[in-house]
Amino acid sequence: MTMGPKAKIPARKAPASRKTTLVRWNNALQSRDEINEAKRLALVRTAGTAFKARGFHNTSLEDLAAALNVTKPTLYYYIDNKQDLLYRCHQYALDLGDQAHDYARDGQDGLEKLLRMLSRYIELMTDDFAAYSLLSDLNDLSEEHKTAIQKRRRAFDTVFRNFINEGIQDGSIRPCDPMLTVAWFMGAVNAIPRWFDTKGRMTGADVAAAYADLLTRAIRA
Amino acid sequence: MTMGPKAKIPARKAPASRKTTLVRWNNALQSRDEINEAKRLALVRTAGTAFKARGFHNTSLEDLAAALNVTKPTLYYYIDNKQDLLYRCHQYALDLGDQAHDYARDGQDGLEKLLRMLSRYIELMTDDFAAYSLLSDLNDLSEEHKTAIQKRRRAFDTVFRNFINEGIQDGSIRPCDPMLTVAWFMGAVNAIPRWFDTKGRMTGADVAAAYADLLTRAIRA
DNA sequence: CCTACCGATCGGTAGG
DNA sequence: CCTACCGATCGGTAGG
Numbered sequence A, B: 001m002t003m004g005p006k007a008k009i010p011a012r013k014a015p016a017s018r019k020t021t022l023v024r025w026n027n028a029l030q031s032r033d034e035i036n037e038a039k040r041l042a043l044v045r046t047a048g049t050a051f052k053a054r055g056f057h058n059t060s061l062e063d064l065a066a067a068l069n070v071t072k073p074t075l076y077y078y079i080d081n082k083q084d085l086l087y088r089c090h091q092y093a094l095d096l097g098d099q100a101h102d103y104a105r106d107g108q109d110g111l112e113k114l115l116r117m118l119s120r121y122i123e124l125m126t127d128d129f130a131a132y133s134l135l136s137d138l139n140d141l142s143e144e145h146k147t148a149i150q151k152r153r154r155a156f157d158t159v160f161r162n163f164i165n166e167g168i169q170d171g172s173i174r175p176c177d178p179m180l181t182v183a184w185f186m187g188a189v190n191a192i193p194r195w196f197d198t199k200g201r202m203t204g205a206d207v208a209a210a211y212a213d214l215l216t217r218a219i220r221a
Numbered sequence C, D: 001c002c003t004a005c006c007g008a009t010c011g012g013t014a015g016g
Helices: A018-027 A032-054 A061-067 A082-104 A110-126 A129-135 A143-170 A178-190 A204-219 B018-027 B032-054 B061-067 B082-104 B110-126 B129-135 B143-170 B178-190 B204-219
Strands: none
Touching: A032 A061, A032 A082, A032 A129, A082 A110, A082 A129, A082 A143, A110 A129, A110 A143, A110 A178, A110 A204, A143 A178, A178 A204, A178 B178, A178 B204, A204 B178, A204 B204, B032 B061, B032 B082, B032 B129, B082 B110, B082 B129, B082 B143, B110 B129, B110 B143, B110 B178, B110 B204, B143 B178, B178 B204
16 A cells, blocks of 8 residues: 555544554654564674674574563564574675775775775774674674675675775786785784774774775785 | 502413403504504594585595595594594694794784794694694584584683783884774784695695785784 | 564584 | 483574
8 A cells, every 4th residue: 555645634433543643643653563673783792792702593582582681572563583693694784795895986996995994894893792793603603694795795796806906007006916925914804803803902993094004015006 | 550760570361362462562563542543543534524625515535535544434443424524634734823822922922923923824724734624614513513613712712812911011012903904914814725825836835924014014013 | 564474594512 | 323312502582
């Protein structure tokens, strides 16, 4: 059933229906969908944090439910199953990568774009639980989800490789093997969540700056 | 019971005992202990390979037993339990690190020692299943084993940090933050098993040379 | 969103 | 080194 702009006058003969509820308080309240999405997000974030702290297989759905003050069956309203939950963690982290990509476009040359993307990615990653999935074993995903994640990761790496090729063309980066160079620094970057401590002496921006500096020295023309 | 050189003449009145068996065929055969150790090693290597391919929790002891053509209970003669097996995988990988350390001592200055250790470590790592444990979740170890592994890993990192400090002193390495620099390139190095393919276009030595080159450019004075 | 429950897997052991 | 088996955990579902 498609309809135009939301009706402002309650439909006749529908006094206490769900639909009228939606406009009460002038929509100051979240819609049902928004509430569900917020709950799902809370679940994903809780899961990411717990998986990182104790591991995927050492965290039961019961644990997660307890952390959210609900019971296990309740979780199944928001996710299909445990693997689906892990998949959502991965998606979340990859979305950060896309954000970093958007930020990179403003760079002047290949090297600058590369550095912008790298720095932004590190900042987003250190800022968030999302880092968990970078440490995760892809074998814990279903075959289809695993393929999907690998594809997105490859696409992310390809963006980096293209920036390197661009930099070699425009003279900002010395000739090098793009595949190997990306493997090198992405390995370093994706390992950050293993040791980074939010309450440590360095901020995420500090790490980003330091890593960008090391990379620059290694590959600039 | 301690005794001198192994007796060459069978002890009197011990015609068919274990002890006499040991010198048969002039010791061309392995001793019982050596055989057991060889079997244990086969188990550890099989486990490392399987864990890497499918993950620790997605590999049952039954799977491992089947791969070795024995039954599950048999495995318990060689290991205490599954966690113990994982622990042995970690030990094995860390032993490679020690080998690399030995090889590094011959370097002339800080930078050269660092590069020798790094290259050797990469070569050993790409050559072997052992790489699995680098990808493993330490939370799958018992508390004591986890602590022990973390301690050895820290010691390994400290060697690298000391080489960097040495290099800064002797002028072969530019001033930099040793902790951060080690975190950077060890992240890159430990990620190699995620993508390295024994049958790919690059050998382990190729990767070692390329990574050493990138590191050199990033930190030399 | 909960109570109650099932089924399967799997690490580990007994006993020979 | 094997046959046989136990106990516990845990993902997932029924039904309301």
